[in-house]
Amino acid sequence: MSDEAQTLDRAAAQRPLPKPGILDIHAYVPGKAKADGVAEPIKLSANENALGSSGKAQAAFESAERSLHLYPDPRASIVRAAVAERYRLEPERLIFGCGSDEVFQLLNTTFLEPGDNMVQGQYGFAAFAIGAYAMQAEVRRAPEPGFRIDVDELLNCVDDRTRLVFLANPGNPTGTWIPFSEVRRLHDALPPRVVLVLDGAYGEFALDPGFDDGLDLARTASNVVVTHTFSKLHGLAALRIGWGYAPLEIAQAVDRIRLPFNTSIPAQRAAVAALEDEDFQRASIELVETWRPWLNQQLGGLGLDVIGPSAANFVLVGFPTTPGKTAADADAFLSARGLLLRGVGNYGLPNHIRITIGLEPQNRAVVDALAEFMAAQPAPKPAA
Ligand SMILES: Cc1ncc(COP(=O)(O)O)c(C=O)c1O
Numbered sequence: 001m002s003d004e005a006q007t008l009d010r011a012a013a014q015r016p017l018p019k020p021g022i023l024d025i026h027a028y029v030p031g032k033a034k035a036d037g038v039a040e041p042i043k044l045s046a047n048e049n050a051l052g053s054s055g056k057a058q059a060a061f062e063s064a065e066r067s068l069h070l071y072p073d074p075r076a077s078i079v080r081a082a083v084a085e086r087y088r089l090e091p092e093r094l095i096f097g098c099g100s101d102e103v104f105q106l107l108n109t110t111f112l113e114p115g116d117n118m119v120q121g122q123y124g125f126a127a128f129a130i131g132a133y134a135m136q137a138e139v140r141r142a143p144e145p146g147f148r149i150d151v152d153e154l155l156n157c158v159d160d161r162t163r164l165v166f167l168a169n170p171g172n173p174t175g176t177w178i179p180f181s182e183v184r185r186l187h188d189a190l191p192p193r194v195v196l197v198l199d200g201a202y203g204e205f206a207l208d209p210g211f212d213d214g215l216d217l218a219r220t221a222s223n224v225v226v227t228h229t230f231s232k233l234h235g236l237a238a239l240r241i242g243w244g245y246a247p248l249e250i251a252q253a254v255d256r257i258r259l260p261f262n263t264s265i266p267a268q269r270a271a272v273a274a275l276e277d278e279d280f281q282r283a284s285i286e287l288v289e290t291w292r293p294w295l296n297q298q299l300g301g302l303g304l305d306v307i308g309p310s311a312a313n314f315v316l317v318g319f320p321t322t323p324g325k326t327a328a329d330a331d332a333f334l335s336a337r338g339l340l341l342r343g344v345g346n347y348g349l350p351n352h353i354r355i356t357i358g359l360e361p362q363n364r365a366v367v368d369a370l371a372e373f374m375a376a377q378p379a380p381k382p383a384a
Helices: 003-014 055-067 077-087 100-111 126-134 151-157 180-189 215-220 248-257 265-276 278-301 327-336 360-375
Strands: 094-097 117-121 138-142 162-168 195-199 224-229 242-245 314-318 342-344 349-356
Touching (some): 055 278, 077 265, 094 248, 100 126, 100 162, 100 195, 100 224, 100 248, 117 151, 138 151, 162 180, 180 195, 278 360, 327 342, 327 360
Parallel strands (some): 195 224
Antiparallel strands (some): 094 242, 342 349
């Protein structure tokens, strides 16, 4: 080793260094929340609920105002009871987290060690992999031909070091879904020591009778975890609360490493009220049911490649690669008009944009702006 290399080596040994791989992780990229020069942009970049949240949930949140000095119930007992009753689940098999994101992280931490691998689709939701990399595990990405999960491709990635398979159904950012018959085929073919995580964050918006979030499978299988969130259907993204339904041994293992107070009092109270407010849930689903086909048709009519059909509260749209008409150009064009969409280059999809389904005027504004964008002549190149 040269003198210089030795000096550098010694200097490195003096610094606290993150464990291998941490600095290679791409931090989660959130949807844009600001548009330059626009005071109140329309945010359709994070698959939030366009209707906001239930008034009853908001009142429950406000009722927590006088409890801010108290630690929350570490078992989230009131939400546990409410979820258990609503879905007819055993309360002790539920895991609550700071969003379902935390449930994924807890599962990664519980099951993965260096040398193990986690399998997901090519466009798997970013949070799955972050937690796996943090455990120094390998992340295997199964091709998704036609932007759809392919069970055989997932199975091809599984070997004797596979501990977890993550499947968001419907997927984000694709919005596509696979029928329960395929989920069951995947489960049947997986070795029983592999945990299959079925992320149903958008499951309530998947209305085809062939869709199933897997809760019934999870009731009896020893290796299936189903997760749900209060962020989407219930519009409580700010409060960070989600849940998983797991075999008892997995729920108990996760409980040993969970931060004790990982869901707050306001979140717990609002979640219970949100679960009770079926009118709000129905309205949220109806909004998506009404505007999803409309957006598909309108965007397709502009010559854009609408991926799908989407079963979620967003649509993924492919743009031409012609200069001036690319996804990045469209994103900039719409941002300048206060319309915030989600570029998905971080998912290896630089030619696509994800659009959350909004309220009627928001959806119309997006379509009008994209029509203008597609019709516009590209700006002439500056003279040399
Ligand atoms: C597929 C998928 N799963 C899970 C989540 C996480 O939801 P939360 O952590 O808000 O519960 C999201 C959020 O965007 C998502 O898109």
